[in-house]
Amino acid sequence: MLEQLARLGRVGIAILAHIGRGNILLFHILGGITDLATRPGLLIRQLYSVGVLSMLIISVSGTFVGMVLALQGHYTLSQFGAEQSLGVMVAASLVRELGPVVTALLFAGRAGSALTAEIGLMKATEQLSGLEMMAVDPIKRILTPRFLAGFISMPLLAGMFSALGILGGYFVGVGLLGVDDGAFWSQMQAKIDLHEDIYNGVIKSFVFGWVCTWIALFQGYEAVPTSEGVSRATTRTVVHSSLAVLGMDFILTALMFGG
Amino acid sequence: MTSDTDPLVKIRGLRFFRGERAIFDGVDIDIPRGKITAIMGPSGSGKTTLLKLIGGQLRPQAGSVEVDGQNIHRLSRRALYRLRIRMGMLFQSGALLTDISVFDNVAYPLREHAPLPSSMIRKLVLLKLESVGLRGARGLMPSELSGGMARRVALARAMALDPMMIMYDEPFTGQDPISLGVLVQLIRALNDASRITSIIVSHDVQETAEIADYIYVISNGRVIDHGSPDAMLKSNAPWTRQFMHGLADGPVPFHYPAPGLEQDLLGT
Numbered sequence: 383m384l385e386q387l388a389r390l391g392r393v394g395i396a397i398l399a400h401i402g403r404g405n406i407l408l409f410h411i412l413g414g415i416t417d418l419a420t421r422p423g424l425l426i427r428q429l430y431s432v433g434v435l436s437m438l439i440i441s442v443s444g445t446f447v448g449m450v451l452a453l454q455g456h457y458t459l460s461q462f463g464a465e466q467s468l469g470v471m472v473a474a475s476l477v478r479e480l481g482p483v484v485t486a487l488l489f490a491g492r493a494g495s496a497l498t499a500e501i502g503l504m505k506a507t508e509q510l511s512g513l514e515m516m517a518v519d520p521i522k523r524i525l526t527p528r529f530l531a532g533f534i535s536m537p538l539l540a541g542m543f544s545a546l547g548i549l550g551g552y553f554v555g556v557g558l559l560g561v562d563d564g565a566f567w568s569q570m571q572a573k574i575d576l577h578e579d580i581y582n583g584v585i586k587s588f589v590f591g592w593v594c595t596w597i598a599l600f601q602g603y604e605a606v607p608t609s610e611g612v613s614r615a616t617t618r619t620v621v622h623s624s625l626a627v628l629g630m631d632f633i634l635t636a637l638m639f640g641g
Numbered sequence: 642m643t644s645d646t647d648p649l650v651k652i653r654g655l656r657f658f659r660g661e662r663a664i665f666d667g668v669d670i671d672i673p674r675g676k677i678t679a680i681m682g683p684s685g686s687g688k689t690t691l692l693k694l695i696g697g698q699l700r701p702q703a704g705s706v707e708v709d710g711q712n713i714h715r716l717s718r719r720a721l722y723r724l725r726i727r728m729g730m731l732f733q734s735g736a737l738l739t740d741i742s743v744f745d746n747v748a749y750p751l752r753e754h755a756p757l758p759s760s761m762i763r764k765l766v767l768l769k770l771e772s773v774g775l776r777g778a779r780g781l782m783p784s785e786l787s788g789g790m791a792r793r794v795a796l797a798r799a800m801a802l803d804p805m806m807i808m809y810d811e812p813f814t815g816q817d818p819i820s821l822g823v824l825v826q827l828i829r830a831l832n833d834a835s836r837i838t839s840i841i842v843s844h845d846v847q848e849t850a851e852i853a854d855y856i857y858v859i860s861n862g863r864v865i866d867h868g869s870p871d872a873m874l875k876s877n878a879p880w881t882r883q884f885m886h887g888l889a890d891g892p893v894p895f896h897y898p899a900p901g902l903e904q905d906l907l908g909t
Contacts, residue, residue, distance in 0.1 A: 507734050507736065507739070508732045508733075508734050508736040509736050509737070509738055509739070511693075511698060511732065511736060512730070512732055512736030512737075512738075512795075513738075514696075514698055514725075515696055515698070515725060515728065515729075515730040516725070516726075516749065516750045516753065516798075517722040517723070517725040517726045517750075517753070517754065518749075518750075518753050519722075
């Protein structure tokens with residue numbers, strides 16, 4: 383009994399220590415942001431590899447999600463004779479919910495896992511130690527630009543996801559299913575609120591960008607420096623990020639739209 | 642104040658544990674200035690850990706490591722980084738940044754720490770690369786280099802800021818005979834030309850004994866012998882003899898501890 387209690391205590395301490403290390407790392411990463419002002423090239427390169435290189439998967443996914451939403455939405459709305467509201471339904475679903483959430487899940491799979499693998503391998507091949515010994519702080523030089531790039535890219539990618547989703551929905555709804563062109567856009571314009579819908583969606587994607595990139599960098603930095611360790615860390619990044627995004631989404635949605 | 646006769650690195654009563662296991666248990670080592678000092682010992686004896694302790698990347702449980710008169714584990718982060726600018730380290734893997742070219746790798750510490758115009762940096766980088774024979778490889782990426790070339794580029798990078806000392810982590814491991822010969826010659830030549838203090842951790846007896854001025858042999862967390870390479874090769878101490886001459890059996894037994902063979906085979 384006592385032994386089990388002790389084991390429980392040890393697990394609790396290990397989890398708290400893990401969270402503590404994550405927060406210390408985040409603090410350290412944020413401390414490097416001022417340094418980045420003198421080296422904008424580092425951020426630009428990461429914006430390219432984290433953001434620009436994620437655009438293809440985000441665009442394709444956004445378009446298809448919008449198309450499927452239009453198909454499903456049209457079927458349901460037509461039961462009530464409300465198919466003219468298809469535009470607002472597609473746009474609201476994308477801007478409020480699917481844009482930020484699906485983008486974050488895809489981001490965790492594409493950019494997050496790549497970040498973890500990159501940092502983990504840099505650790506395994508002693509590149510981070512090498513920087514330390516050259517009197518260069520690897521957190522400020524390597525992790526901070528990646529963190530900021532993830533934080534900035536996520537809302538832009540989510541915006542792109544939603545925009546292309548709406549176009550996909552338009553193509554299916556108006557082009558294939560015969561919904562009225564004017565009604566599709568005018569209802570969307572009338573019902574989608576800048577603050578209520580768009581700003582809240584943007585806030586969500588900033589939060590998801592923060593969380594996903596933080597998890598990815600922390601897992602890479604804490605990875606056991608072996609091939610198996612890096613592989614496990616990469617898996618953990620995808621699993622933890624996805625769960626964190628879904629959990630945070632529920633909390634944020636409840637706070638934004640619950641009352 | 643430190644004088645030229647004081648050792649550059651002074652280690653006293655160093656104790657370092659990983660979990661319950663003692664990696665170092667009361668180690669005293671002096672690294673004299675301008676000489677090549679080798680720290681030798683079998684795999685897993687903590688040689689690389691020792692370099693990380695000297696470089697301030699790890700913190701010991703007890704004891705002190707002084708580099709040029711400064712206790713490295715009592716320095717602020719800023720002061721430690723200032724000191725590290727004067728210390729070079731050659732990692733076993735080379736530790737080159739894989740996303741930038743050979744030229745940019747060698748230029749990296751200069752761009753970080755030396756406020757020089759880019760034309761000056763270019764000249765310095767080419768000179769450093771010339772000294773390791775790889776000026777022609779400046780445009781290559783690290784993935785295009787052989788293991789020996791990567792180590793030579795890493796050596797050029799370690800020398801970029803003209804440090805007072807260079808630490809070599811297993812520089813000879815896994816090298817073909819030609820690369821090995823080049824590295825041995827380079828390390829000796831660098832030491833002779835620039836009077837850089839060199840610390841080599843290695844288990845390659847022949848190559849290390851060839852260029853070292855002084856050797857420390859460590860095992861089981863302690864310094865078990867030290868002296869000139871000649872003295873170490875001629876030592877009659879059983880452990881030193883077994884290590885320096887690569888004898889299969891001795892104080893470090895050939896057999897991993899096990900019950901008797903008869904008992905194992907017959908199950909009695």
